[in-house]
Amino acid sequence: MEQPTRSMLPDGHRMHLSHGPIDLIIQADGAPDEVAAAHEQAAARFRHLLPELCEELPLLRTMVAAGPCPLAGPVARRMWAAAVPHVPTFITPMAAVAGAVADEILAALVAGRRLERAAVNNGGDMALYIAPGQSWRVGVVVDPLNPRRPAGLEITHAMRPRGIATSGRGGRSHTLGIADSVTVLAGDAATADAAATLVANAVDLPGHPGITRVPARELAPDSDLCDRPVTVSVGPLTEAEEEKALDAGTQVAARMVRQGLIKAAFLVLGARMRVVGQPDGVLTAPERDETREEPADA
Template sequence: MGPSRSTLPNGREHFQHGPIDLVIAAEGHVHAVQAAHDAAWQRFATVLPELVAELPLLRAPIGTDCPLQGPVACRMWQACAPYRSGFITSMAAVAGAVAQEILAHYTGSGIARAWVNNGGDIAIHLAQGQQVRVGLWADLARFRPRAAPHPLPTDAQFTVTADLPVRGVATSGWRGRSFSLGIADSVTVLAHSAAAADAAATVIANAVDVSDARITRRPADEIKDDSDLGARLVTVDVPPLPAALVDQALQAGLARAEALRAQGLIWHAALVCQDRWRSTDATAGRPLVQ
């Protein structure tokens, strides 16, 4: 199937091609918004073929030099390169990097604010004085869509203003659409770009972990034969654990998040596991939200 495009309520655009599923919103001058949508659509149609052409390299562990050619592929590699001392492939940043590529068409004159949501990994554009609120859904197991006009209740909300060094939001965890080595229900990261947030969320979620025989793990390539993780064990089920173990896992993830924040790789992270929270803004409890 080729790429598809449709218009959603409130003027949002829906672009879909294979595994890439974008919801796009933009506000500003009507002609500028429409031109941005059309330009973004033209670019979108070429993204998946470009990535498929370099897929073997994208699934390979990050090395010292970037072997990739395409702009999205290179962005993926650059976002993951800070973590090359451990195992990571460029695929850890694919969703954020794609969102970021499409958002580039919404940053010109006449666009007040825009966001591209790629399955929960979001690239944001804010003109001076603008802001956006981002909802956090901590546990996908409890997700129940509600019919309009009822709003979707979120566990927390972040307000991102134009003066903050945040233009990307991403979430990772064992309940999400990608594999995780850890037991976090969710790790949400705010960073300078969507690709950077995506890579960091993956790394921090992997760090939210403990060793316990009750946790079920399986080789990634037994679940998906072309997984870039190969035979590495990924989490497939986490039963209710004692609070002390959950706190231990969260503290390990928080230490990783704080280290990344100190390096300037992220701005903020909120970590959730079995209704317990940690945040780079506090040592316990809910993250700084509004």
């Protein structure tokens, strides 16, 4: 197995950790000596994380069932804990892997340290630490026609969400649904990751002739989705069809909010968007679209 790598990004502030499929961007704000110590702690924990997961990979790719957790590793157990509340819906611990990794590294990063705030970003799934008086501003798609111009969601120390995850078409993982994106806010990143996966799966139009699907194994022989049909393309949809698909996902997200599993979800399909629950943060106007101001040859 290749060895994990560690480097600082050009800004000199954020750390990059990479090992196989895991790619993390870590930011810690505070006194320089505290930040340096936090980086060392995160890197030390990261060194053993992927081998631990690989040891239990067969079980991690197996559908979760009610009962005692059969997994041993701390990240694997985080994954299982995030998935099991959704039983009997089909879900494997892998639905929460990105978020669980972010949670684990964040815990190592902040342990015993005096930081103002910290974030571990695992391919867009984020675990946040916020000290009293501090906040994080995160981007959330509010205009489906211009997803690169997100609104800002301000999350403070007093607010509940500490995990943010996004799932849907075009992401790193396969989806059973047709959502362009589903972003979920929850108490931790693993919980948000599992929920975003299932809500994105639920945004769907089963049997629609314009949706192309193939068995997951054809795209990834070791997929935890086995022969379940995953979406590879979506043809033009009418407004009514988009609304119908979003209705299905909204019902699933609303149930998770009622159960206290998540705080809020943002569902995007085509030209439409739904907000379910209370974001527990202040949504501000979309951020300035820097891409429109770049020279043509940039």
